[in-house]
Amino acid sequence: xxxxxxxxxxxxxxxxxxxxxxxxxxxxxxxxxxxxxxxxxxxxxxxxxxxxxxxxxxxxxxxxxxxxxxxxxxxxxxxxxxxxxxxxxxxxxxxxxxxxxxxxxxxxxxxxxxxxxxxxxxxxxxxxxxxxxxxxxxxxxxxxxxxxxxxxxxxxxxxxxxxxxxxxxxxxxxxxxxxxxxxxxxxxxxxxxxxxxxxxxxxxxxxxxxxxxxxxxxxxxxxxxxxxxxxxxxxxxxxxxxxxxxxxxxxxxxxxxxxxxxxxxxxxx
Amino acid sequence: xxxxxxxxxxxxxxxxxxxxxxxxxxxxxxxxxxxxxxxxxxxxxxxxxxxxxxxxxxxxxxxxxxxxxxxxxxxxxxxxxxxxxxxxxxxxxxxxxxxxxxxxxxxxxxxxxxxxxxxxxxxxxxxxxxxxxxxxxxxxxxxxxxxxxxxxxxxxxxxxxxxxxxxxxxxxxxxxxxxxxxxxxxxxxxxxxxxxxxxxxxxxxxxxxxxxxxxxxxxxxxxxxxxxxxxxxxxxxxxxxxxxxxxxxxxxxxxxxxxxxxxxxxxxx
Numbered sequence: 001x002x003x004x005x006x007x008x009x010x011x012x013x014x015x016x017x018x019x020x021x022x023x024x025x026x027x028x029x030x031x032x033x034x035x036x037x038x039x040x041x042x043x044x045x046x047x048x049x050x051x052x053x054x055x056x057x058x059x060x061x062x063x064x065x066x067x068x069x070x071x072x073x074x075x076x077x078x079x080x081x082x083x084x085x086x087x088x089x090x091x092x093x094x095x096x097x098x099x100x101x102x103x104x105x106x107x108x109x110x111x112x113x114x115x116x117x118x119x120x121x122x123x124x125x126x127x128x129x130x131x132x133x134x135x136x137x138x139x140x141x142x143x144x145x146x147x148x149x150x151x152x153x154x155x156x157x158x159x160x161x162x163x164x165x166x167x168x169x170x171x172x173x174x175x176x177x178x179x180x181x182x183x184x185x186x187x188x189x190x191x192x193x194x195x196x197x198x199x200x201x202x203x204x205x206x207x208x209x210x211x212x213x214x215x216x217x218x219x220x221x222x223x224x225x226x227x228x229x230x231x232x233x234x235x236x237x238x239x240x241x242x243x244x245x246x247x248x249x250x251x252x253x254x255x256x257x258x259x260x261x262x263x264x265x266x267x268x269x
Numbered sequence: 270x271x272x273x274x275x276x277x278x279x280x281x282x283x284x285x286x287x288x289x290x291x292x293x294x295x296x297x298x299x300x301x302x303x304x305x306x307x308x309x310x311x312x313x314x315x316x317x318x319x320x321x322x323x324x325x326x327x328x329x330x331x332x333x334x335x336x337x338x339x340x341x342x343x344x345x346x347x348x349x350x351x352x353x354x355x356x357x358x359x360x361x362x363x364x365x366x367x368x369x370x371x372x373x374x375x376x377x378x379x380x381x382x383x384x385x386x387x388x389x390x391x392x393x394x395x396x397x398x399x400x401x402x403x404x405x406x407x408x409x410x411x412x413x414x415x416x417x418x419x420x421x422x423x424x425x426x427x428x429x430x431x432x433x434x435x436x437x438x439x440x441x442x443x444x445x446x447x448x449x450x451x452x453x454x455x456x457x458x459x460x461x462x463x464x465x466x467x468x469x470x471x472x473x474x475x476x477x478x479x480x481x482x483x484x485x486x487x488x489x490x491x492x493x494x495x496x497x498x499x500x501x502x503x504x505x506x507x508x509x510x511x512x513x514x515x516x517x518x519x520x521x522x523x524x525x526x527x528x529x530x531x532x533x534x535x536x537x538x
Binding site: 128131132138161162250251 | 397400401402403404405406407427429430431434506508510511512513514515516519520527529530533
């Protein structure tokens, strides 16, 4: 059985560091849900590790892995702990290939709903927005600028499998990403607490029914002004009570679901 | 200057424990934003601690405290660290009185939007929902059953001041809370991934325009079945993509803002 010192475990463990993820183009996905989603994407899983009890309990995953030529290796509890970050990783962890596609490919057959995360540093926030974007039917999520690594363990976990569902793209320059998204025919809406347009007014005016890219900035700093200015509109979620703002995940949920509702209705009519 | 061993610092530090918060009816609010909100609620702040630089930088808060008879005590960096949980608490922490009111009082002049959190254990989730409830215009938030302590430091911080804005109530028995909320004339909607009613359909049917209490369960376990059954409807947020669910904060944001939009429109008409 592999121990924390087995070279393949040592190599996989390095993927907990961003530098090594980027050098290898691989990352770790913990737990049966993530492993299942990863196996559903052909060519994604490179290697599967698990404690014997988990490999046995999730025999359908073990079977799916070996059928497509993925090595499955039993590891000790200590080796599993070395490879995972959660207290209860449920015994399985997969080494996966990076999933992101070039931005142009993500926009080739433009999705009706796209999310651009600009300079978002918190992996939990990024993962939660990924999950919400998936739920709202977004086809692509773009990590732009000095954003968190989408393959960060916390981001992958917070996405609850959605990192495997949507087209992920990365863009070094958020302004260029906005230009390309607009060139693909999408309206670009920047979520901003100081936006001149109220989200409900936008919905009432029927302006959410066309293909849209939502642009979100970091919770701490919001969107850089020049980037917000490059959007077609700067949209604020109305604040009915006394809260000064919403957190990023809540604001994104409200905006993306407002779009989802309008797009869905558009399609039905 | 007070040090970590000064008896009043030692006594305040105990408020990091639930047991001591409940015995004393007090809690801690960190940072200038929370302190400002607490001072805005007469009778809430019992004592203010701060490092000298912070007491000087936030002189308007220091002034507001002493004007209403609240003792302000300079503390060492070590004493501040002993009283706070964040890495950068920005130098201030206030001892506050508990804020919750009896449920009947919170419902006396029934708010048009109420949130009931049933058995929610994660303080970060609870605080985020508090913040979102405030933003959506909810008048009361009820912590029901074996829920997290609303005065938990993480909950207070995640609420970003909203713990001081809405009427907080606690109810030992979630089922009884539902009965009382309904008796106050509110429609009770249970958020559930398995709900028989789609949120968009409910909105389209104009059924969100009347006073509503939203009932949310824990992310891990959802709502107990009997509790969901006691609601007037069990409502699911539509999932357009491949995500299996939304996280609690995102689901709450979508549900509460759907109600806020309908209630707001109702009022305008």
